[in-house]
Amino acid sequence: MNIAVAIDDVRHEALPSASEAGPAPKRIVVAYGFWIFLLSDIVMFSALFAAYAVLVRATAGGPTGAQLFNQVSVAIETACLLASSYTCGLMSLAVNSRRRAATYFFAVVTFVLGAAFLALEIREFADMIARGATPQRSAFLSAFFTLVGCHGLHVTAGLVWLAVMMAQVAVKGFRASVERRLLCFALFWHALDIIWVWLFTVVYLMGVRP
Amino acid sequence: MPKNSATGFVNAFFAVVTGFALIWHIWWMAGLGLVGAFVTLLVFAFRDEEEVEIPAEQIAQFDRRSPGGGCP
Numbered sequence: 001m002n003i004a005v006a007i008d009d010v011r012h013e014a015l016p017s018a019s020e021a022g023p024a025p026k027r028i029v030v031a032y033g034f035w036i037f038l039l040s041d042i043v044m045f046s047a048l049f050a051a052y053a054v055l056v057r058a059t060a061g062g063p064t065g066a067q068l069f070n071q072v073s074v075a076i077e078t079a080c081l082l083a084s085s086y087t088c089g090l091m092s093l094a095v096n097s098r099r100r101a102a103t104y105f106f107a108v109v110t111f112v113l114g115a116a117f118l119a120l121e122i123r124e125f126a127d128m129i130a131r132g133a134t135p136q137r138s139a140f141l142s143a144f145f146t147l148v149g150c151h152g153l154h155v156t157a158g159l160v161w162l163a164v165m166m167a168q169v170a171v172k173g174f175r176a177s178v179e180r181r182l183l184c185f186a187l188f189w190h191a192l193d194i195i196w197v198w199l200f201t202v203v204y205l206m207g208v209r210p
Numbered sequence: 211m212p213k214n215s216a217t218g219f220v221n222a223f224f225a226v227v228t229g230f231a232l233i234w235h236i237w238w239m240a241g242l243g244l245v246g247a248f249v250t251l252l253v254f255a256f257r258d259e260e261e262v263e264i265p266a267e268q269i270a271q272f273d274r275r276s277p278g279g280g281c282p
Binding site (some may be wrong): 168 | 248252255256258260
């Protein structure tokens with residue numbers, strides 16, 4: 001070790017080995033911790049997906065997915081959520097270049113698209129319940145409302161989080177802690193989008209297959 | 211070091227309120243517990259001082275007084 005330092009002193013200073021570099025930057029540590037949370041969230045969704053896949057045929061003589069799902073409404077929901085993920089990415093770029101007005105603008109667009117998704121989903125649920133397809137009707141519907149409702153609750157929490165973050169940008173500005181939280185929010189929002197892509201495929205596309 | 215905070219304790223209190231209310235279907239109390247937990251979180255998120263710095267001298271002093279941190 002000592003010999004290596006003596007021979008190649010400059011390169012050693014420029015690139016310290018992992019054991020000598022000191023603690024990782026806080027941004028890295030925070031994002032790593034948040035990824036672990038996201039993975040635990042995905043583990044929970046995996047269990048709900050497995051339950052849904054097992055129970056999808058257990059309709060107990062009640063309505064099936066093909067009779068309940070409205071393809072047009074779900075397509076608009078999906079478009080809203082995918083577009084909101086894109087504007088969330090644009091918001092992250094605005095945060096990185098410290099442009100406050102652009103950050104607010106893209107945050108508002110993200111919020112409106114997320115809220116539109118949520119409104120359509122609530123209308124879909126209300127419509128199903130009005131037709132007697134309640135979570136109590138069959139095991140299929142219990143699993144459906146648990147899985148899709150859990151995603152909807154996550155989106156609701158994400159919207160509240162986004163609103164709080166905009167208040168933090170307004171009050172505190174782009175300080176390090178606020179930037180880290182915005183980074184975590186972006187990770188959360190994109191993860192919800194990925195889960196929706198699975199959900200869309202497993203529940204709504206495979207659900208209407210004859 | 212992260213600063214000490216009572217957030218965990220206060221949130222545990224509101225979690226007990228919410229859990230109790232959900233078990234006995236007291237919806238207004240469940241709402242109250244959730245709002246309380248959310249407000250606690252807001253107070254925590256909006257603090258200005260998040261960390262305290264412990265001077266190296268103080269740690270060195272502590273280390274000299276009890277070598278090995280008091281562990282066997």
